[in-house]
Amino acid sequence: MSATGPLSDEGLIRLLDRTGARLEDPFFSQYAKDLTDDDLRRFWREMTLTRAFDNEATSLQRQGELGLWVPALGQEAAQIGSGNAVRKPDFVFPSYREHGVALTRGIDLPVILKMFRGIEHGSWVPSEHSFHLYTLVIGAHTLHATGYAMAMDRDGLVASGKPENDGAVICYFGDGATSQGDVNEALIFAAVNNAPVVFFCQNNQFAISEPTTRQSRVPLADRGKGVGIPSVRVDGNDVIASYAVSNWALQYARSGAGPVLVEAFTYRMGAHTTSDDPTRYRTRADEAYWAERDPIARLTTYMENAGILPDEYREEVAQEAKGLGRRTRELVKTWPAPSKTEMFEHVYAEPHATVDAERAWFERYERSFLEAHS
Amino acid sequence: MPTFEQFKMPDAGEGLTEADILTWRVAVGDTVEVNQPLVEVETAKSLVELPCPFDGVVIELLASEGDTVEVGIPIVVIDVDPTGAGPEATPAPESAGATPAPVTAHEHTGHGSAPEPAHAPAAAAPESADSGAVLVGYGVKAGSAHRRERAEGALEPIGGTEGAYPVFAKPPVRKLARDLGIDLSTINPSGPGGLVTREDVEQRAQAGSARTLATYPEDDQPWLESGYSTPDGRATRVPVKSVRKRTAEAMVKSAFTAPHVTVFQTVDVTATMDLVAQLKGDRDFADVRVTPLLIVAKALLLAVRRHPEVNSSWDDASQEIVFKHYINLGIAASTPRGLLVPNIKDAHRLPLRALAQKIGELTADARSGKTSPANLSDGTITITNVGVLGIDTGTPILNPGEAAILAFGAIRQQPWVHEGEIQIRWVTQLALSFDHRLVDGELGARVLADIGRVMNNPAQGLVWA
Known part of the structure; x- marks a missing residue:
């Protein structure tokens, strides 16, 4: 970690240090004080399950069952912490690496793989989970999120006078996305419209192979200053701080105070995707440095020391993780390939003559091949 | 009776067509379990460790270290039921091939490829390569596209261009043709499977019109006629044709x-x-x-x-x-x-x-x-x-x-x-x-x-x- 610049720990909110010791923050500690031991165990369980699922998916890709996989290794704390601060009236716009957040929103993790197996574009009903479909286009969904937040405001779902009914939007994106035009436009729109949206940037330090130092001269949170959005830097490998900061940010947005930019400073421990080879652009030493800062290990140490992580519970979760892996493996293989004509569905909400003609042409084209059709 | 499963070389990147076997982590006779490291391979993109997809015993390694194996070709046979009596009539009797025991072809339906016909011979050519996937940033290798065979006259145009076959060309090539005002359907494609390549379009463009010369007005250099300037303006390229070509x-x-x-x-x-x-x-x-x-x-x-x-x-x-x-x-x-x-x-x-x-x-x-x-x-x-x-x-x-x-x-x-x-x-x-x-x-x-x-x-x- 550098002394200054985008990789410094300047202004980083931290409630759990890497040795597993609890820290106090004069402002943010109050936003984590409601966490019970059960909550922490739930965080631990969700982080552990996310990682187990992640590893299983990587294996499945290597075995030819998935076209691609996007690991979230190392980012579990930022995701589980922030995801647990979300409640029903809120709405989440994920990017494509938010498997941990998906788990907190009640998504059955294996269904995420339908997209990565290339058989569906998205496999849950967003409104049922307050969790939008994954967006692959970098940063595009920050605009959708801002628009959605502005609509929530117009629908009276913000600062309604009954805080328990208020909602806000939280939008996840990475450090690389902050260099995109869409993200900057979203920040500007959100600022001038006072939209209830929390921009949650997981700075995992790499835009594929491009380090954050090639994206910014200052901490990414500083981008909020330029458009007048309050911003916070949080240690993204600290699940408690990630929860506290998100908790505050969402409350702030729900209250009608406007948007917030959170930079969760973390580290992508794995590859960008299974198509990537990180050894070509970073050193083993860097990876070892961050392995010592593994978010799950940090929470484990803290909970062990506090005596709130009994062996039976660990064993229970270990079995659950194993079962999740097995179930994922079995499920993936049962999914049939979709019919090719499915691509013509959902182009328009209603029947459309052009699409019908194109479908008819395509069916004839497919029939023109000698091979057997299945 | 044992049940044999094959593990085929997967596409460990986006659109890879082959990989080199670097190191086998298992040997014949080894007991293996799901996700245990099986083999280290090198692709065009990276070194990748392939985890084992089955529990069982390694029966045969079908590729040696140093071999380049196409995606879709089996690399290892694993007995997934070494002790069991096994069902006598294990599936796929038609896939017996050279292997004595029944082999269940382990199909890879992921990555957008269609389910393959179950009656494919066991040791056939790569079956899952028909997705035509392309390694991002690398382009498809010439001749690597496996095209399905077309029934003769199976798709007659039924009037207008609507029913005609599409011209196969990559989007940048289509754009190039559009920019140059060239009708793709008039080009004789030279690429694999009838693909119109960038070179095809460029050749047509050069044949059709001469571009500005990198010469000075007072120069009398008739041999540069019909040539065009190189981007740096330091050379003129003249298409070889007519007498010179003959x-x-x-x-x-x-x-x-x-x-x-x-x-x-x-x-x-x-x-x-x-x-x-x-x-x-x-x-x-x-x-x-x-x-x-x-x-x-x-x-x-x-x-x-x-x-x-x-x-x-x-x-x-x-x-x-x-x-x-x-x-x-x-x-x-x-x-x-x-x-x-x-x-x-x-x-x-x-x-x-x-x-x-x-x-x-x-x-x-x-x-x-x-x-x-x-x-x-x-x-x-x-x-x-x-x-x-x-x-x-x-x-x-x-x-x-x-x-x-x-x-x-x-x-x-x-x-x-x-x-x-x-x-x-x-x-x-x-x-x-x-x-x-x-x-x-x-x-x-x-x-x-x-x-x-x-x-x-x-x-x-x-x-x-």
Whole structure:
């Protein structure tokens, strides 16, 4: 970690240090004080399950069952912490690496793989989970999120006078996305419209192979200053701080105070995707440095020391993780390939003559091949 | 009874078509479990460890370390039921192949490929490669696309372009064609599976129009015509076509089909020079150009009369040698269109004056670009007059379809031993290349020697005429 610049720990909110010791923050500690031991165990369980699922998916890709996989290794704390601060009236716009957040929103993790197996574009009903479909286009969904937040405001779902009914939007994106035009436009729109949206940037330090130092001269949170959005830097490998900061940010947005930019400073421990080879652009030493800062290990140490992580519970979760892996493996293989004509569905909400003609042409084209059709 | 499963080389990146086996982490007989590291492979993108997809015992490693294996080819056989009795009639009896036990083909339906027919032979070619996936940033390897076979006439256009087959081309190529105003459907595709490539489009563009030259206005550089500037403006690329293209093709064809041999002779041609001077003063020759070329042409005709075997060609297709009873004498000419070899029909029948006249017409036509195609075909033997350029001699390449070509060098005054004394004489060099398949060294040497004798002493021509 550098002394200054985008990789410094300047202004980083931290409630759990890497040795597993609890820290106090004069402002943010109050936003984590409601966490019970059960909550922490739930965080631990969700982080552990996310990682187990992640590893299983990587294996499945290597075995030819998935076209691609996007690991979230190392980012579990930022995701589980922030995801647990979300409640029903809120709405989440994920990017494509938010498997941990998906788990907190009640998504059955294996269904995420339908997209990565290339058989569906998205496999849950967003409104049922307050969790939008994954967006692959970098940063595009920050605009959708801002628009959605502005609509929530117009629908009276913000600062309604009954805080328990208020909602806000939280939008996840990475450090690389902050260099995109869409993200900057979203920040500007959100600022001038006072939209209830929390921009949650997981700075995992790499835009594929491009380090954050090639994206910014200052901490990414500083981008909020330029458009007048309050911003916070949080240690993204600290699940408690990630929860506290998100908790505050969402409350702030729900209250009608406007948007917030959170930079969760973390580290992508794995590859960008299974198509990537990180050894070509970073050193083993860097990876070892961050392995010592593994978010799950940090929470484990803290909970062990506090005596709130009994062996039976660990064993229970270990079995659950194993079962999740097995179930994922079995499920993936049962999914049939979709019919090719499915691509013509959902182009328009209603029947459309052009699409019908194109479908008819395509069916004839497919029939023109000698091979057997299945 | 054991149940065997195969693990096929997966696409460990986006659109990889193959990977190299680096290190096997297991050996035959090893008990393995799901996700245990099986093998380390190297793809175009990275080193990747492939985890085992089955619990079981390794029966056979189907690829060795160092092998390059295509995606979809099985690399290992694992018995997933080593102890069990196993169902007697395990699925896929038709996939027995060379393996004694039933093999359940482990299909990879992921990554967008369609379910494969269950009756595919067990050890068949890669089946999952038909997705045509492309490694991001690498492009598809030529010929690597596996295309499905199309039923003949199965898809008839039913009017308009709506029913026609689409032209296959990558989006950037389509854009290029659109930018250049080229209709993709008019291009003959050269890519795999009928794909129109960037080169196809560029070639069409170059054929269709000339671009600005990298020359200065006052330059007179006609050979740059129809060329276009390179991006840095420091070179002009001129598409090879018409005469240049045919010249190149003819030269390559000739040089690499007919084994060439060249013999040389240096000759005192003072008598020929005297004869030329004399003829120039002759009234009969007043309206024709008399040059040493005329005498060398006559000398060649006389030599061919004495050795008609040299006036022949090799017919490779029918494995015959064609001896010609006529001499169509080719004279290599540098023209605005490039090198041409027009010939004088039945030159052996022409008296000297008529020969001089024909040579004059031929050169005039060639210079003004009026050479008729008829005059370019059916030559039987050729003279190339490199001497006019001040060159002593060369090793000429045969005009295709002919067996001999004579290079006629510059005629210079040189010290020469003449009648026992060193005198200043007119001397030239002659070189005769011939097709060694049908002309032996002796024959070639005799032909050249005879030419030399006539040049040295034109009176010899009277004897042989």
